[in-house]
Amino acid sequence: MKLSQLFTKTLRESPKDEESINAKLLIRGGFVAKNSAGVYTFLPLGWRVVEKITKIIKEEMNAIDGQELFMPALVDKKYMEPTERWNLDVGYFAKSKNEKEANFVLGWSHEEVLTDIAAKFINSYKDLPFYAYQIQTKFRHEARPKSGLLRGREFMMKDLYSFHVSEEDLNSYYEKVKAAYLKVFEHCGLRTIYTLAGGGVFTDNFTHEFQVLADIGEDTIYVCSKCEYSENKEITKLKDGDKCPKCAGKISEKRAIEVGNIFKNGIKYSEALGLYFVDENGDKKPVVMGSYGIGVSRLMGTIVEIYNDKNGIIWPQNVAPFIVHLIVLNGKNEEADKIYENLQKAGTEVLYDDRLAQSPGEKFADADLIGCPIRIVVSEKTLEKNSAEIKSREQQKTELVKLTNLVDKIR
């Protein structure tokens, strides 16, 4: 991608109505644009990051036999009434003009929809278990959207649902999902703490959350400094300074961002929507379910909160919009064009700042702000030595590399 062709531009200043680091940097860098409180557009750069994250998620979901599908955003009233989740404050309701009352809610979770679909196909224990997920926009009426991508009214979410013959089978899959989630977050560069929590409107059971320690986070968790056993403030009896119930280490209170959660739903949804199967003995039983969420856009915001410095974002390799940010100075575009092409041929994703009017300082500042892992500078100075300069975003030191070795060096 040539920067001269990218229709967005970086902003020198932060918008006045944003407080959080992720919102300021993502808007300044041209990753997102704010439409309303808690509603954002993902611009080309930001969308690339989203795609990197969803790629990681899909790989791990597919690895635990998740089948990807896509459900509607318009969710019919008939699905939500049986579980008494139709008229909740969380909903944005929709109706056509000739309708008197809303007959749809913009989907804020899809247990009911998928359960109803499953009932069309699942008859026998032989049809179970199965796992299905989607990555989709969710709509939730937030009383108070805040902190950029961390808490929106419209946001992207990966939701996985599992269907089992028994509680035992659900439990074993629950552990698989846990492991897969830990991998997803690790691949995104985040260290998460597996935290025991409550289930809100989803389930009466205990649930688990994946928490990233950060002061901007809205959750308060109690974490063992030794074994990282953790409980959410919502449900815990622990307090700061207590002994860990697992290893007797010291518990401390921390703020954290919840980037994912996993729930055991049991038979709440299957009973309400009529999802039954017949077991080996010919007995009819309700299907046992679990649901598992990852806030994709929140994850993106969290990564920015964790990985930044005063100059901008420092994307971890796996989620960076581009691997290389190539800067040309002194109008040496002809030479830089070749490097751009060679890197692209080698499969490296390059953002090429080929602009002629911008000063070196502005180009460096933009590279720091956008935050690709590797910066390459081609200038008169480097070309005198048949070289280009390489610098990692997270380090200060630079290195001159011969043009002939450049592609291999990056790979």
Add this chain to the structure above:
RNA sequence: CGGGCUGUGGUGUAACGGUAGCACGAGACGUUUGGGACGUUUUAGCCCCGGUUCGAAUCCGGGCAGCCCGACCA
């Protein structure tokens, strides 16, 4: 949903109840190019609706929006 604060170009600000101004930014042209260049020039604003007044960005009332704290939650 309660409480607080704030609403003037994209950003930051100024204007006694009486001409909406400045700086930065953004655009055009030219000159520049190793850490946000320079010159010329252009551009764009009083959140909305009422009221008071000869006259409202300014005073009053009511909305709306944004941010922050809390509650709730995912």
